[in-house]
Amino acid sequence: xxxxxxxxxxxxxxxxxxxxxxxxxxxxxxxxxxxxxxxxxxxxxxxxxxxxxxxxxxxxxxxxxxxxxxxxxxxxxxxxxxxxxxxxxxxxxxxxxxxxxxxxxxxxxxxxxxxxxxxxxxxxxxxxxxxxxxxxxxxxxxxxxxxxxxxxxxxxxxxxxxxxxxxxxxxxxxxxxxxxxxxxxxxxxxxxxxxxxxxxxxxxxxxxxxxxxxxxxxxxxxxxxxxxxxxxxxxxxxxxxxxxxxxxxxxxxxxxxxxxxxxxxxxxxxxxxxxxxxxxxxxxxxxxxxxxxxxxxxxxxxxxxxxxxxxxxxxxxxxxxxxxxxxxxxxxxxxxxxxxxxxxx
Ligand SMILES: [Zn+2]
Numbered sequence: 600x601x602x603x604x605x606x607x608x609x610x611x612x613x614x615x616x617x618x619x620x621x622x623x624x625x626x627x628x629x630x631x632x633x634x635x636x637x638x639x640x641x642x643x644x645x646x647x648x649x650x651x652x653x654x655x656x657x658x659x660x661x662x663x664x665x666x667x668x669x670x671x672x673x674x675x676x677x678x679x680x681x682x683x684x685x686x687x688x689x690x691x692x693x694x695x696x697x698x699x700x701x702x703x704x705x706x707x708x709x710x711x712x713x714x715x716x717x718x719x720x721x722x723x724x725x726x727x728x729x730x731x732x733x734x735x736x737x738x739x740x741x742x743x744x745x746x747x748x749x750x751x752x753x754x755x756x757x758x759x760x761x762x763x764x765x766x767x768x769x770x771x772x773x774x775x776x777x778x779x780x781x782x783x784x785x786x787x788x789x790x791x792x793x794x795x796x797x798x799x800x801x802x803x804x805x806x807x808x809x810x811x812x813x814x815x816x817x818x819x820x821x822x823x824x825x826x827x828x829x830x831x832x833x834x835x836x837x838x839x840x841x842x843x844x845x846x847x848x849x850x851x852x853x854x855x856x857x858x859x860x861x862x863x864x865x866x867x868x869x870x871x872x873x874x875x876x877x878x879x880x881x882x883x884x885x886x887x888x889x890x891x892x893x894x895x896x897x898x899x900x901x902x903x904x905x906x907x908x909x910x911x912x913x914x915x916x917x918x919x920x921x922x923x924x925x926x927x928x929x930x931x932x933x934x935x936x937x938x939x940x941x942x943x944x
Pocket of ligand 1: 716717764839840844860864
């Protein structure tokens with residue numbers, strides 16, 4: 600079990616980088632991986648602060664998170680021989696950093712500049728071009744330094760998406776438990792509770808999730824970090840990713856939606872909660888109050904794409920037992936469920 604040694608969340612926490620590297624005994628050199636925008640928002644500050652403490656810093660800008668980006672970072676690691684990596688940005692930059700670091704056995708520090716999904720703190724990386732639409736195990740961050748001031752500069756939509764990704768834990772945990780009962784899969788009560796508690800906390804704090812309210816960003820950050828820790832404890836994405844995620848991956852594969860990851864997972868959570876006979880209306884209501892999409896149209900998807908994604912979802916990851924495998928729905932039954940939950944008309 601790998602867990603972060605330092606988690607610092609709040610206003611202006613970037614300034615605490617010198618103290619964190621000192622406590623962790625890091626003397627450098629360091630390699631910062633960032634996007635163009637995230638370098639401006641936070642990467643530059645990270646670089647200045649590290650250099651002030653006498654740590655040699657190299658910097659690499661990446662645009663996407665493909666296997667080619669990972670290999671580029673790995674090449675730079677081989678040349679520069681850093682003691683630590685800093686992943687500065689949204690999910691993609693951090694994912695590329697954690698995976699290249701894992702391959703080269705170099706720890707990384709996560710410096711998120713958006714809160715659109717739980718990858719900012721998880722040990723898993725989601726990359727394009729691996730032939731798998733879902734995440735693979737990489738490494739947990741050595742530390743997480745989340746500055747709410749930097750995050751406040753990200754589009755509000757990314758916060759809404761992050762909330763959707765946290766709401767997904769309601770059904771992810773149910774799928775995990777189901778796999779435990781039906782397939783005797785390992786189930787960790789502690790990891791499951793941590794993921795579930797994060798979802799409950801976000802649902803209870805809908806009122807503070809308002810644009811420009813730093814308290815909202817903090818609640819969401821803590822929830823996302825707890826989800827990351829839950830995955831570290833479980834040793835897999837199980838507590839945080841169930842059939843609602845498979846639905847989102849299917850939408851991505853068909854390119855049938857304009858939605859962000861967390862937005863798609865939120866809609867998936869409504870429909871999977873319905874299939875479980877759970878209170879799907881409450882989940883839908885919470886998402887609506889957050890301003891998150893609850894219909895195919897709001898995702899920018901066609902009705903039939905949503906049905907096709909639900910129908911296809913269970914085949915993406917046959918090793919991951921979920922309610923979709925248990926029910927083995929026909930296309931007509933998928934249509935019925937999407938209609939019943941008002942996701943399609
Ligand atoms: Zn997710």
